[in-house]
Amino acid sequence: MATPVWFAEAHGTFYIYSLAHAGKVKRIRHNPRVRIVPCDVRGNPKGEWVDATARILDEHGAARGHQLLNQKYGWMKRIGDAVSRLRRRPRVVIAIDLV
Numbered sequence: 028m029a030t031p032v033w034f035a036e037a038h039g040t041f042y043i044y045s046l047a048h049a050g051k052v053k054r055i056r057h058n059p060r061v062r063i064v065p066c067d068v069r070g071n072p073k074g075e076w077v078d079a080t081a082r083i084l085d086e087h088g089a090a091r092g093h094q095l096l097n098q099k100y101g102w103m104k105r106i107g108d109a110v111s112r113l114r115r116r117p118r119v120v121i122a123i124d125l126v
Contacts, residue, residue: 028050028051028054029066029070029072030051030070031066031068031069031070032045033096033099033100033104034096034123035092035095035096035098035099035100036095037091037095039124039125040122040123040124041063041079041122041123041124042091042092042095042096042120042121042122042123043092043096043120043121043123044089044092044093044096044118044119044120044121045118045119045121046111046116046117046118046119047116047117047118047119048117051121052083052119052121055081055082055083055121056083059080059081059082060078060079060080060081061078061079061080061081061123062076062077062078062079063076063077063079063123064076064077077125077126078125078126079123079124079125079126080123080124080126081121081122081123082121082122082124083119083120083121084119084120084121084122088120088122089119089120092120092121092122093108093120
């Protein structure tokens with residue numbers, strides 16, 4: 028299922044975040060194999076699909092992922108963080124590595 032996401036990359040690993048109970052998180056828990064593709068803001072593919080493996084990070088890894096995402100997206104991400112905290116919506120950080 029195609030799902031555009033914000034991401035940050037470090038050392039060949041892509042970091043994304045999502046609500047903990049989102050469909051993509053459930054799918055990754057069931058099967059870590061994913062496919063990724065660059066896309067525009069509407070999710071329209073702009074390149075070739077690539078096989079990858081996803082994993083949900085522990086607290087330490089999630090902190091690093093949020094740090095990278097905050098550096099890339101700045102105040103827009105921080106506003107989203109604040110809204111999630113106010114609504115008490117738990118989130119997870121997912122690391123994606125190319126196969």
